[in-house]
Structures are given as structure tokens and as C-alpha cells.
Amino acid sequence: MWSWLLRFLRWVEEITLGPRSLQTSEHRNPSEAPSAEIFFARSDVVEKTPSNDAVRPGQFISVMHKGRPYWALFRCPCGCGDVVSLPTHPPHNPRWRIEVSVEGRPTLHPSVWRTKGCLSHFWISEGRVYWCDDTGVEPWRARSDLYERKI
Ligand SMILES: [Zn+2]
Structure with a gap:
């Protein structure tokens, strides 16, 4: 009776864990692997929103207004050159939250x-950029794919 149960559990483990490990190895792409490099070495706090031309690659700018976070600006880490500006102040939805590590490196919540x-779809954590598997895909398309896969 117990050996049968054990065999059954092993079988369940195989069918539940098998496809998942296959999926990660199949879909992993070196460009999507977590980047070990520090991309944003520090967070520069400014009071006036700079022009896009003034944003240097690798620079993370946090605009503060009356002591409160207002905007986050940086050049897209993919290298396309576009300036990404994100609202960090309450009336905006969605808005992003910035945390700064002891070393002064930025963490951004949620992902961009x-x-x-x-x-591009990525996370910034302690100045490092982590690419998501679905980077380069339109968010609405990826979401509908996910939905279709479920049903
Ligand atoms: Zn980009």
C-alpha cells in the first residue's frame, strides 16, 4: 500500500515538475539572464526635471519636488537611447516607487x-537590470497570449 502511494507521488512529481524544467531551459535566452553588472551606480536627486538631452546613459535621476519624489528618469538600459520617465508621485496610477540602497543604488518597483x-520589460534592483522573458513583446499581446494558453 505504501510503496504504491510512493510510486504515485513520484509520478505526480514527474508530471508536475517535468514540463516546468523543460520550459525554463527551452525559453532561456542569454540576453534575458539576470545581469550581474551594475547599470545604475547611483541615484542622482535633482529638484528640476532635466531635459531628455541632459540624461546620460547609466544615469538614474530622481526628481524631488518639495522633498517628495516626483519623477524618475533614465535612458532605457537596452541601449535604444530612449529616455524613460516614470511618475513617482501619488496622483499617478500606475506610479513607481524608488528605494536607494546603502551604496546609493536605485531599486524600482514595479517593473518597467x-x-x-x-x-523592453525589466526590473531595476540595486542598480542592476533584470530582463523579463517577455521583453520586446507588446504588454497587451503578451497578456492575451497568457490568457489563451490558460484556456
Ligand atoms: Zn530600449
């Missing part, structure tokens, strides 16, 4: 998924 241009 560009809806135009390169359509």
Missing part, C-alpha cells in the same frame, strides 16, 4: 514595461 519603441 515600455509600451512603445523597444518594448
Whole structure:
């Protein structure tokens, strides 16, 4: 009786874990692997929103207005050159939250998924950029794919 149960559990483990491990190895792309490099070495706090031309690659700018976060600006880490500007102040939805590590490196919540241009989808954590598997795909298309796969 117990050996049968054990065999059954092993079988369940195989069918539930098998396809998942296959999927990660099949869909992994070196460009999507977590980047070990520090892309944003520090977060520059300014009071006036700079022009896009003034944003240097690798520079993370946090605009503060009356001591409160207002905007985050940086050049897209994919290298396309576009300036990404994100609202960090309350009336905006969605809005992003910036945390700065002891080393002064920025962490951004939630992830950034560009809806135009390169359509990059990434996380910034302690100045490092982590690419999502669906980067380069339109957010609405990826979501409908996900929906179709479920049904
Ligand atoms: Zn880009």
C-alpha cells in the first residue's frame, strides 16, 4: 500500500515538475539572464526635471519636488537611447516607487514595461537590470497570449 502511494507521488512529481524544467531551459535566452553588472551606480536627486538631452546613459535621476519624489528618469538600459520617465508621485496610477540602497543604488518597483519603441520589460534592483522573458513583446499581446494558453 505504501510503496504504491510512493510510486504515485513520484509520478505526480514527474508530471508536475517535468514540463516546468523543460520550459525554463527551452525559453532561456542569454540576453534575458539576470545581469550581474551594475547599470545604475547611483541615484542622482535633482529638484528640476532635466531635459531628455541632459540624461546620460547609466544615469538614474530622481526628481524631488518639495522633498517628495516626483519623477524618475533614465535612458532605457537596452541601449535604444530612449529616455524613460516614470511618475513617482501619488496622483499617478500606475506610479513607481524608488528605494536607494546603502551604496546609493536605485531599486524600482514595479517593473518597467515600455509600451512603445523597444518594448523592453525589466526590473531595476540595486542598480542592476533584470530582463523579463517577455521583453520586446507588446504588454497587451503578451497578456492575451497568457490568457489563451490558460484556456
Ligand atoms: Zn530600449
